[in-house]
Amino acid sequence: MGMVGGGRGAFIGGVHRFAAALDQQIELVCGAFSSNAEKSRLSGEDFFLPADRVYGSYEEMIRTEKGLPEGKRMDFVSIVTPNHVHFGPAKMALENGFHVVCDKPLAFNVDEARQLVDLVERTGLTFALTHNYTGYPMVKQARDMIARGDFGKVRKIVVEYPQGWLSTKLEDTDSKQASWRVDPEKSGMGGAMGDIGTHAENLAEYVSGLHVTEVCAELTSFVEGRRLDDDANILLRFEEGAKGVLHCSQIAAGEENGLNIRVWGETGGIEWHQMEPNTLLVKTHGEPTKVFRTGVGSELTEAAQRATRIPAGHPEGYLEAFANIYRNFADTVRAGMAAREATAAERDFPTVRDGLRGMRFVEVVVENSRGDQKWSKV
C-alpha cells in the first residue's frame, strides 16, 4: 500500500493505516503523506519507511513506484486527502495500473466522479470507497435480513447522523479537521452533506437495498459566517414506494458521532446505532424485539460472521469495521492476482459507483434546498 495524504496531524490517514495493519495482510510500503515534502518525509519516518519510498508528491510516488519491479512496488494506492485532492491521485493511479482505496466522498464534484467511474470500468481495476460504516457485522446482518424478506416490503427508512463538533466556528481556530471541511474550495458543494450526509445516504441504500429516487431538502448554516451547510433535514423517496427521512448535523451540540438507522417493513424492522455497533435491534410487529449481537446466534448471516474477528461480547469497533473494507478490497485484489473471480463476499465493499451516487445525491440536495421546487429527482 502506498498512501496519499495522512501525514502528521491528520485524522483519517491514521485510521486507514490502523485498518490496513490490523489483519497483517497489508503493508504500508510508501507514501506521499503531504504536499509539503519535508512534512511527508517526517511522517515517513514515523512509519519506519525507508527514505526512498517517501515521496514529495503523489505524482512522484506513482511515477516512481511504477518503475519498480513487480513484487517490490506498491500494489495499490490509498487516498486520504481532503475532497478536492481525491480526483488527481485516483485518476493517475488508475491510469498507471494501480488499484485504489479512496476516502469518501468520491470527488470534488459529479463531473470528476463520472470520470472516475469511466476509468475504473475501462481499466478493470479494483476501487474501494471507504464508506466504512457498511463494514460493521450488524449492518451486514440488517442488510441481509431485509434482502431476504424478513420484514416484507420496506416502507419507511429513517437515517440520522448528528454530530456536534462544529457547533462553534471551529474553522477560525487552527483546527485542520474543521478548516477544509467548511471550505467550498476544498470540500465541494456540501459541508455536513458531503462529510456525513453521504455516509447516511450510503448506509440507507446499503441496508435497505433501495436507491433514493427523490429528495426534498432544507440545508442550513447555523454558525454565523460559515460558508457551507452544517445541518440538513431531508425527506426521501426510495424505489418501490418506500419513504424516508435523512437528517444530519454538525451543530447538534453534545452529540459525538451518532449515525443510526431504522428501517420498517410490513411486518417488522431493524434499528442500528453506530456508537453501539455490535447490537442490532430486530423488531417484529406485536412480538418482543430481538437483540442481535455480533457473534451471537444461529441466525447470523454469512456476511455478518465473516466481518467478525473475535468471540461475542468482546466489542469490535470502528477500526475493525474500517478494516473490513480493506480486507475485502485486498481479498478482491488478490483474487485478481490469482486470476480467479472474487466472490460476492469478497466484493462486499463500497465502489466507485456508490461514490458517484453519493456525489449526485449531494448535488441534488444542495440544489433542491436552494429552490422552491418540492421534489427533485436524484
Added chain:
Amino acid sequence: MGMVGGGRGAFIGGVHRFAAALDQQIELVCGAFSSNAEKSRLSGEDFFLPADRVYGSYEEMIRTEKGLPEGKRMDFVSIVTPNHVHFGPAKMALENGFHVVCDKPLAFNVDEARQLVDLVERTGLTFALTHNYTGYPMVKQARDMIARGDFGKVRKIVVEYPQGWLSTKLEDTDSKQASWRVDPEKSGMGGAMGDIGTHAENLAEYVSGLHVTEVCAELTSFVEGRRLDDDANILLRFEEGAKGVLHCSQIAAGEENGLNIRVWGETGGIEWHQMEPNTLLVKTHGEPTKVFRTGVGSELTEAAQRATRIPAGHPEGYLEAFANIYRNFADTVRAGMAAREATAAERDFPTVRDGLRGMRFVEVVVENSRGDQKWSKV
C-alpha cells in the same frame, strides 16, 4: 366530574378516570358513557354511580346536571369521545357554565376549533386539552431549562412518534380503537397526523417554547385501502430561525408508543423518550451528558418537582403524567371557585388555544402534502 364517552371497551376513557382518581381530589359523579343508553347504564354500574346520574346522552347529562343544586352537580365535563364528538359536548358544556377537559385533538376541524376558542374566551371557563405528554416531570424540566437559556438559542428540533399498531388493516377487524381513527368521518382530515402527529407538534412547541411557522410534508397511507394517512414525514420551520423534523407513523412495525424529542441549542440540548419518561438526557457541547432523573438533584425546576409524586427511583408513568393535567386543571378551577387567580404552575396544562394550533397544523400539513408547494405557512 361528569364524563362523556368512555364506556366499556374504550381505552382513553379509562385513562381519564385513572388519572382523575389518582390524587383523590376529583370524583366521577355522573356520565353519559355511550351514545347507546343501555351501554351507558352498564358502564355507570361498573363505576358505582347511582342510576340517576347515568345519562343516555351528553345533552341529557348537561341539561340535568345544570338543574341540580350547586355542590351536588358536577363541576366539569370530561370529553373522551372520538374526535367528531368533541365539539358538541364541549360547546354545550361551556354554554351551560361547565368547565371542560377534552381529549385531543380539539375538534373535527379548524372551524369547530375556532368556535371553541371563542367560547372559552367569552365565558372565562377553564378548558384543558389532554396533550398529556406535557405532564411528565422531565418534559417540564426540559422546557424550563430551554426557556431559561441553558443551551443558548434553539437551533434544531427533532420530534418523532413511531407506533406500529396499524401495520395491518386493523380497521377491518372489530378493533374499536382502530376503526374510528382511520375513518375521515370520525377522525377528521388527519389519520396518524390527528391521532399522534398533534401530540408530537404540541410537545415540540411546549418544550422549545417556539411555534411552528412553516411545514413541508409528505403523508402516506401505506396499508392498502386505508382512507387516512398512517405515516408522516415533515420538515419544520420554527420561530427565530430554528429548524426541525417531525415524523410519526402508525405502521412502524414493532414499535410501541415511541414518542421522543431532541432539541439542540448553541451549547447543548436535551433528549427525552416517552417510554422511559423519568430520564432526561442533558447534553453539553464537549462535556459528559448528564442524566437528569425524576426526583433527583438540586437542579430540578419547580415545575418538575411539582409534577412528581414519589421519591426518585420509583418510576412514575403515563397515568401519573396524565393525572398532572387533571391536577393542574382542578387546581385552576378551584382557584376560580376561591376567587383567586390561579398561579402559573397551576395553569400549566394545554389549553383550547393549543388545540386550535394543533388543528391548524394538521390542516396545513394535509394540504401541503397534497400539493407541489414546498413550504406552507401554519
Added chain:
Amino acid sequence: MGMVGGGRGAFIGGVHRFAAALDQQIELVCGAFSSNAEKSRLSGEDFFLPADRVYGSYEEMIRTEKGLPEGKRMDFVSIVTPNHVHFGPAKMALENGFHVVCDKPLAFNVDEARQLVDLVERTGLTFALTHNYTGYPMVKQARDMIARGDFGKVRKIVVEYPQGWLSTKLEDTDSKQASWRVDPEKSGMGGAMGDIGTHAENLAEYVSGLHVTEVCAELTSFVEGRRLDDDANILLRFEEGAKGVLHCSQIAAGEENGLNIRVWGETGGIEWHQMEPNTLLVKTHGEPTKVFRTGVGSELTEAAQRATRIPAGHPEGYLEAFANIYRNFADTVRAGMAAREATAAERDFPTVRDGLRGMRFVEVVVENSRGDQKWSKV
C-alpha cells in the same frame, strides 16, 4: 379502607392511598393517621374524611368501626406505620374481624410475625403484605416463564437493591423517613436488611419459585455512628441446588432505587430492573436476547396481562404495581364476601407467610453476619 399511619409528611402512606384509589374500587373511609390526635385530624381533612371517621388511635378506630353497621364500616385496615407499630394494629384488626393490608416487613421481630401467621390462619381473614415489586407485570411474566420451565432448572440468582439515600447521616437531620429506619427500637434487627433486603429476598423467591435455605452474610454500617446496617452482601443457597447472591445498600452513593434481579437456568434466563419495570430481558443460550415489554406479544402470560392497565408503550410504574397488590387483595376479599373461592390470579399477592419468611431471613442474616459460622440455615 381504614388507614393506620400515613399522616402528613409520611411517604408510604401516600403511596398506599394512591394505589388503593387508582382503580376506583377501594375508598378510604376512615383513618388513625398519627399517634398525635391533632395531626391525625388534620390529615383526615386533607383526605376529605368526615370528622367522625378520623380517629386519634388505631385502637379507637378498630373499636368504633366495629360498632358501625355493615356496609357502613370499613372493610379492611391498611397499616402503613413504622415496623414497630405493625403488630399491634394488625393483631387487633384480625381479632376484630377486619382483613388487613400491612406494609413490609411484617413485624418488629420473628415472634410477632409468628403470632400474626397463627392469627390469620385461625381467623381465615385475608392478609396482604405490600411487597409491591411483585405487582409489576414483567415480574409476573418472569415468574411464570421460570415456573413453566422455559429455562430448565434454575442455577443462579443474583438480586440487588442499591440505594444511596443514607450515604450521609441523614438520621441526624429532621428526615422522618431516615430516623425511624435506622433506629433499632423502631425498625427491628435489620436496617437496610429490613427496609430493602426483605424486598430483594421476597422478589428472588417469588420470581424463582425457590426458597432460600442457607445464607452467609456480611452486614456493615458504613456511616459512622449509625446503629443498624446500611449495607449487606450475602451468599445464598436455594432449594434444588440453586446458588445466589443478594446485595443491598443504602450507602451506594448516586443510586436511586435500583432493585433488580437476574435468574439463570440451564438454557437461559431473565433480567429485570425495577427502575425500567416494563422491560424484561429474556435470554437464551447462544441466541439473541428477547426484550419482553408490558403489553406486547403473544407470549405474555395471563398474570402479566391481568396486571396491565393500558396499552403497550404507555409506561406503568410503581404506583400501578402497588395498586395491583391492592386490586388482587380487594378481589380476594370480595370473593369471600360473595362466598366464592378466590382464583389463583386473585390470590396473587404476598401473604403473612411471606412476611414470616422475610422476618426469619433478616434474623438469620443478622446473626450469621455477627459470627464465624460460614453458613446458617434459614
Added chain:
Amino acid sequence: MGMVGGGRGAFIGGVHRFAAALDQQIELVCGAFSSNAEKSRLSGEDFFLPADRVYGSYEEMIRTEKGLPEGKRMDFVSIVTPNHVHFGPAKMALENGFHVVCDKPLAFNVDEARQLVDLVERTGLTFALTHNYTGYPMVKQARDMIARGDFGKVRKIVVEYPQGWLSTKLEDTDSKQASWRVDPEKSGMGGAMGDIGTHAENLAEYVSGLHVTEVCAELTSFVEGRRLDDDANILLRFEEGAKGVLHCSQIAAGEENGLNIRVWGETGGIEWHQMEPNTLLVKTHGEPTKVFRTGVGSELTEAAQRATRIPAGHPEGYLEAFANIYRNFADTVRAGMAAREATAAERDFPTVRDGLRGMRFVEVVVENSRGDQKWSKV
C-alpha cells in the same frame, strides 16, 4: 516479537497478533506456534514468516533467536499458550534475556508464579501480563478519579463477570477453547476462577487501588461431570475497610462476556461495563449521573486520553484495549533500550506481581470454598 502458541484454531493468539499489529510499532518476526512442528510451520506461513523463523518448540525458538545478531533477533516473547505452558517459556525467555508478554493467569500455580516474580526482579526485564481489560480508556478514567479522591473513601465494590458459553458440557465436543479450560491438568486449580475470576479481581484492584485482603467463597460446578468450577460467588474484604462482592460464571446462559464493575465511595461512584466500554457512568449522591465517554470532555485524565486512538463517537473496542497493553509494554521496553526510565504512563500495564496476586487469589478462593471457615486471608 516471537510468539509461543497461537497457531491455527486458537483464539487468544490471534488477539495478541491483532493487538501487537494495530499501532504498527511491533512486528511478529518469529514463532513456535504449536507443540506440533508441522502445525507451527503452517501457522507461520499464514503470517508470512520466513521458514527459518518458524520453530517447532519454544526451546528451539529462544535458543536460536538468542544466537541471532542484535537488531535481527526478536526483542520479546509473547506467550499465548494454555495456563500449564506459561511457566516454561516465560522462565526460559527471562533467563535468556528476553522481555515477556504473557497471557493470564500468570502460571499453573502459586509456586510457579513466585518463581517468575523472582526471576523478573532479578533480571530487571520487562514483563507484561495481559489483563487486557485495564487497557480501556474509561477504566483508566475510573481508576484516576477514584485515586484522586473524587468520591471520598471507597466503601463498596461489586465486580461481575457472567458468561454463558460453558452452560453445556462443551468440553465433550471438539471445542479446543473449552477442553483445556476445564481440565485441572492444564488450567490449574480454578476453572471459571482462573479464566475470568482473575480478570475480575484484577480489574477491581486496578480501579479501586485497593487490594483484596479476605475472601469468603462458594464455587460450584453446575454442569454435571465438569472437573472444575464453572461458577463463583465471593464476598470480599479490601484494604481500608471497603467491602465487596465478586461473582463470575461460565454457565450464566445467554450472557456473552459481561464483565462489569461498580465502585461506590462516600459521595459517589462509578459504573463500567466491558461490553459498552466507551461509556463510564459517574455518579454523585443526590445529583444527575454523568456519562463519561471515550474522548469527550475536559475532565478526562491523561491516562484516559493516552489510551484513545480516534475521536469521540468512533467506538474503540477489545482489540484496541488489548493493544494498549502492548503499546505501553513496548514503550517501556524501548525506554530501556534508550537507557531512560519509562514514565508512569508507559509502565501502566499489569505486571508479574499482579499475576502472582491473581494466582494467590484463586488458590485462597478455591480453598475457602472447600471448607467451613468463613473468611480466608489472601
